[in-house]
Amino acid sequence: MAVDRLLPTDEARDLIHLTRDITDKVLAPIVDEHEKAETYPEGVFATLGEAGLLSLPYPEEWGGGGQPYEVYLQVLEEIAARWAAVAVAVSVHSLSCYPLMAFGSEEQKQRWLPEMLGGATIGAYSLSEPQAGSDAAALACKAAAVDGGYRIDGAKAWITHGGIADFYNLFARTGEGSKGISCFLVPKNTEGLSFGRPEEKMGLHAVPTTSAHYDGAFVPAERRIGTEGQGLQIAFSALDSGRLGIAAVAVGLAQAALDEAVAYAQERTAFGRKIIDHQGLGFLLADMAAAVESARATYLDAARRRDGGLPYSRQASVAKLVATDAAMKVTTDAVQVLGGYGYTRDFRVERYMREAKITQIFEGTNQIQRLVISRHLAG
Numbered sequence: 001m002a003v004d005r006l007l008p009t010d011e012a013r014d015l016i017h018l019t020r021d022i023t024d025k026v027l028a029p030i031v032d033e034h035e036k037a038e039t040y041p042e043g044v045f046a047t048l049g050e051a052g053l054l055s056l057p058y059p060e061e062w063g064g065g066g067q068p069y070e071v072y073l074q075v076l077e078e079i080a081a082r083w084a085a086v087a088v089a090v091s092v093h094s095l096s097c098y099p100l101m102a103f104g105s106e107e108q109k110q111r112w113l114p115e116m117l118g119g120a121t122i123g124a125y126s127l128s129e130p131q132a133g134s135d136a137a138a139l140a141c142k143a144a145a146v147d148g149g150y151r152i153d154g155a156k157a158w159i160t161h162g163g164i165a166d167f168y169n170l171f172a173r174t175g176e177g178s179k180g181i182s183c184f185l186v187p188k189n190t191e192g193l194s195f196g197r198p199e200e201k202m203g204l205h206a207v208p209t210t211s212a213h214y215d216g217a218f219v220p221a222e223r224r225i226g227t228e229g230q231g232l233q234i235a236f237s238a239l240d241s242g243r244l245g246i247a248a249v250a251v252g253l254a255q256a257a258l259d260e261a262v263a264y265a266q267e268r269t270a271f272g273r274k275i276i277d278h279q280g281l282g283f284l285l286a287d288m289a290a291a292v293e294s295a296r297a298t299y300l301d302a303a304r305r306r307d308g309g310l311p312y313s314r315q316a317s318v319a320k321l322v323a324t325d326a327a328m329k330v331t332t333d334a335v336q337v338l339g340g341y342g343y344t345r346d347f348r349v350e351r352y353m354r355e356a357k358i359t360q361i362f363e364g365t366n367q368i369q370r371l372v373i374s375r376h377l378a379g
């Protein structure tokens, strides 16, 4: 199928083709079964890694794909249109490679980055705690300096890919206040680290979200990323990029819902005509299309600023806010277009609507995005 996207290079076009091939042949046949049974799709991330889709925006010298962020995000959007849970986990893996890439030493990068970017090891991002979500600076998990490293005690919450990922970007307290947080790269098999049972979520059923418990876990000093106290700066800087990933996931979900709604409205008849020919419904679909396309333009603008070396933190928050609100509205309206059928599990729009909700919550709720935007405006 022709790619109806503005892409900067032929290579980017090939990547979109490759992604569609994988989503059609590997993801589409198994998504419903795994989402319903709440089972993890073993092998899917290995396939994405082998295809080079787990490291697209990172430099080739470290094993990355060397692609502009705008290309990576469009690939992510294509994955999300098929399977949001997988796209979210891909976005979180990319997020969890960022601290090492941007703040790690040459030695640390040489040691761990190639396997992370090659997809041999999958990453998770562990900032949130049971009592500290939006207010990340209030986190309590403690990293006490001991001979040769740190002793970690405390609980982390809501870890996407928890218990499955091979390494964890851990943000823990080495001192007081917002400058008393440090970042660590913790391997899964660390003694004293255990994971809770998967949360029973509204959506994203195929990829587990768990808590993590550190009980005197020893992490060697060479696994601290950046300087002591730099953790929150690292966390927020990573989230600027990560939020764009969530915006792209939201647009993928919204596009999938729009496509299903249009197809249904062209088939279903009422009052002697196709429902798409009733202006009330045709206008609803038009508003959905406008929301999807403006949301896509918003994340692409932020990504192009990032690619061009311009500040993009405010634009990333705008994109996350606009795209995830659009996804919530468009998926809800898609259920409306399908009438009673839309409310059943026989049609995918029901799943899309449940999945859209989380995009407004994680990687900073949309209230927090407004806080970030307003602080930028206030200078």
Ligand SMILES: Cc1cc2nc3c(=O)[nH]c(=O)nc-3n(C[C@H](O)[C@H](O)[C@H](O)COP(=O)(O)OP(=O)(O)OC[C@H]3O[C@@H](n4cnc5c(N)ncnc54)[C@H](O)[C@@H]3O)c2cc1C
Residues within 6 Å of the ligand: 092, 124, 125, 126, 127, 128, 130, 131, 132, 133, 134, 135, 157, 158, 159, 160, 161, 201, 204, 209, 358, 361, 362, 363, 364, 365, 366, 367, 368, 371
């Ligand atoms: C499925 C799922 C996956 C997740 N994956 C990860 C992950 O991989 N890694 C990770 O670290 N975290 C992850 N999270 C955690 C997520 O980022 C947090 O849930 C989110 O940041 C909100 O924190 P909270 O749940 O503690 O809500 P709270 O911070 O308690 O917020 C509750 C409500 O108060 C509002 N609020 C808070 N402060 C303000 C304010 N100043 N102004 C206005 N309103 C405010 C919030 O917007 C929200 O509506 C995940 C969560 C879920 C549900």
